[in-house]
Amino acid sequence: MSAVQRHAIVVGAGIGGLTAALALGRRGWRVTVCERAAGPSSVGAGIVLAPNALRAFATIGFDITRAAGRTLPAAMGLRRPDGRWLNRADGAALAARYGGPPLALHRSALAEALTAALPAGTVRHGVAVTSVD
Numbered sequence: 001m002s003a004v005q006r007h008a009i010v011v012g013a014g015i016g017g018l019t020a021a022l023a024l025g026r027r028g029w030r031v032t033v034c035e036r037a038a039g040p041s042s043v044g045a046g047i048v049l050a051p052n053a054l055r056a057f058a059t060i061g062f063d064i065t066r067a068a069g070r071t072l073p074a075a076m077g078l079r080r081p082d083g084r085w086l087n088r089a090d091g092a093a094l095a096a097r098y099g100g101p102p103l104a105l106h107r108s109a110l111a112e113a114l115t116a117a118l119p120a121g122t123v124r125h126g127v128a129v130t131s132v133d
Helices: 015-026 051-059 064-068 091-098 107-117
Strands: 007-011 030-035 046-049 075-079 085-090 103-106 123-125
Touching (some): 015 030, 015 107, 046 051, 046 107, 064 103, 085 091
Parallel strands (some): 030 123
16 A cells, blocks of 8 residues: 655745745655745845855755855845944855855745746645635
């Protein structure tokens, strides 16, 4: 008798939902991602993935650096509205301290790479989830 494949429904095709879908899929689950937007969005800003985030992706077998390249920010931090730095970190110092550099990329590039790593048809756009049982 064959085992029944488990099926997960993930609500939302944001970075978290796509990452969850990829992790579940790599563990043998059949996954469907329901996203209410009509299609992928290129709206958004940049994101910096810290070395621990890159290690978490590596744990599920996903190498974002292959899909999106590697951009080491020279510096990063928080600024006040007037442009003055509140906190600043040197990219090379972060790489030395945490065992690897952070990765800067556009959010949509990360979402596209995650979607591309999923089996075709996993992400269903234009599907609003109205209740969960």
